[in-house]
Amino acid sequence: xxxxxxxxxxxxxxxxxxxxxxxxxxxxxxxxxxxxxxxxxxxxxxxxxxxxxxxxxxxxxxxxxxxxxxxxxxxxxxxxxxxxxxxxxxxxxxxxxxxxxxxxxxxxxxxxxxxxxxxxxxxxxxxxxxxxxxxxxxxxxxxxxxxxxxxxxxxxxxxxxxxxxxxxxxxxxxxxxxxxxxxxxxxxxxxxxxxxxxxxxxxxxxxxxxxxxxxxxxxxxxxxxxxxxxxxxxxxxxxxxxxxxxxxxxxxxxxxxxxxxxxxxxxxxxxxxxxxxxxxxxxxxxxxxxxxxxxxxxxxxxxxxxxxxxxxxxxxxxxxxxxxxxxxxxxxxxxxxxxxxxxxxxxxxxxxxxxxxxxxxxxxxxxxxxxxxxxxxxxxxxxxxxxxxxxxxxxxxxxxx
Numbered sequence: 001x002x003x004x005x006x007x008x009x010x011x012x013x014x015x016x017x018x019x020x021x022x023x024x025x026x027x028x029x030x031x032x033x034x035x036x037x038x039x040x041x042x043x044x045x046x047x048x049x050x051x052x053x054x055x056x057x058x059x060x061x062x063x064x065x066x067x068x069x070x071x072x073x074x075x076x077x078x079x080x081x082x083x084x085x086x087x088x089x090x091x092x093x094x095x096x097x098x099x100x101x102x103x104x105x106x107x108x109x110x111x112x113x114x115x116x117x118x119x120x121x122x123x124x125x126x127x128x129x130x131x132x133x134x135x136x137x138x139x140x141x142x143x144x145x146x147x148x149x150x151x152x153x154x155x156x157x158x159x160x161x162x163x164x165x166x167x168x169x170x171x172x173x174x175x176x177x178x179x180x181x182x183x184x185x186x187x188x189x190x191x192x193x194x195x196x197x198x199x200x201x202x203x204x205x206x207x208x209x210x211x212x213x214x215x216x217x218x219x220x221x222x223x224x225x226x227x228x229x230x231x232x233x234x235x236x237x238x239x240x241x242x243x244x245x246x247x248x249x250x251x252x253x254x255x256x257x258x259x260x261x262x263x264x265x266x267x268x269x270x271x272x273x274x275x276x277x278x279x280x281x282x283x284x285x286x287x288x289x290x291x292x293x294x295x296x297x298x299x300x301x302x303x304x305x306x307x308x309x310x311x312x313x314x315x316x317x318x319x320x321x322x323x324x325x326x327x328x329x330x331x332x333x334x335x336x337x338x339x340x341x342x343x344x345x346x347x348x349x350x351x352x353x354x355x356x357x358x359x360x361x362x363x364x365x366x367x368x369x370x371x372x373x374x375x376x377x378x379x380x381x382x383x384x385x386x387x388x389x390x391x392x393x394x395x396x397x398x399x400x401x
Contacts (some may be wrong), residue, residue, distance in 0.1 A: 089125055089216055092358030094366040095379040104132035105313050105379040106143035113147045114154050127214045129229050129379050131313035134207035138183045138283040142211050149175045165299035172224035172297045180293035183283040208283030212243055212311055219302055224295040226280045228314045232322045236305035239322035242298045246280040248272050253279040262290030306385040308333055315376035316369045325365055329382050332361035358382045
């Protein structure tokens with residue numbers, strides 16, 4: 001029986017005999033989630049269909065089996081050629097297609113992504129979640145290019161200006177504008193293997209993506225958001241939203257859209273011109289100037305009470321509250337035990353590889369969203385921000401049993 005979920009294989013995972021009690025419990029868990037895998041009702045979409053026709057591509061072409069399980073695209077991992085500069089944050093991620101026909105989300109995790117004078121600078125680490133709509137190629141473009149563009153913009157800043165919150169806001173705004181221009185004019189490289197739309201106008205003009213990006217340094221967290229994906233910081237046990245969803249019926253967004261000559265039509269929720277369920281996005285050239293790519297940027301100093309950072313697409317946030325997500329992430333991280341950073345660095349740990357407890361948190365959040373009937377792709381990134389921690393790092397693996 002297919003299970004639409006992802007698992008993390010660790011050294012602590014032991015095989016069990018088919019007739020053992022642990023094996024029976026595992027089969028019961030699969031059966032409990034099977035109703036999600038077998039759901040046939042097509043959920044409402046972020047972008048209403050313009051032509052009223054069915055989605056292009058058969059089940060075989062889209063990688064979806066008749067039983068409803070979908071092939072999973074592994075998240076984008078850090079490039080191996082990136083250098084090291086001390087302790088990197090630990091992270092975990094999970095991404096599943098869920099009840100959608102296609103997987104249109106993309107993830108990007110790039111430790112030590114900023115360089116100055118051909119050397120890695122200041123231990124800046126990039127995390128991004130991109131939730132595509134219409135097709136996956138704009139989200140894939142953001143995953144491939146956003147960290148590069150942000151690094152280029154940061155490198156242009158003077159050494160002193162790089163510490164200014166205003167400089168970070170300008171750098172993020174320029175970065176989002178550049179990636180949006182690449183998505184609109186087609187100058188960015190688009191993956192052809194997984195792209196299921198006709199890359200010819202006007203159909204490709206209907207494609208876009210959200211973008212929530214976090215740059216984590218030893219002293220600061222910078223979050224830039226465009227769309228309805230979200231970043232939440234867990235500090236001293238309480239959730240702190242670092243982004244605000246860009247919905248068409250948000251008062252300031254509604255005023256901006258109407259001032260530009262657009263309309264918000266309530267058709268299966270508030271939508272720009274009755275089509276798009278978000279007011280800001282990368283791409284979507286046919287909805288400009290009503291849908292813009294300008295991000296809202298939050299710059300926050302790190303504190304001792306910071307525990308973790310959660311970035312996720314709306315497939316999670318539609319059914320899981322900020323409080324619940326933080327409670328689950330804290331529970332998984334606290335289960336990893338405690339230790340000392342210096343001891344881990346001496347042992348060769350803390351190198352930015354995937355961490356078991358962070359991966360457990362991301363997987364558990366994903367499974368919770370599935371069990372609560374999330375109607376969208378679900379992508380989650382959990383970053384451990386604690387000063388002292390001790391867990392066995394492991395490279396996350398995506399499975400689809």
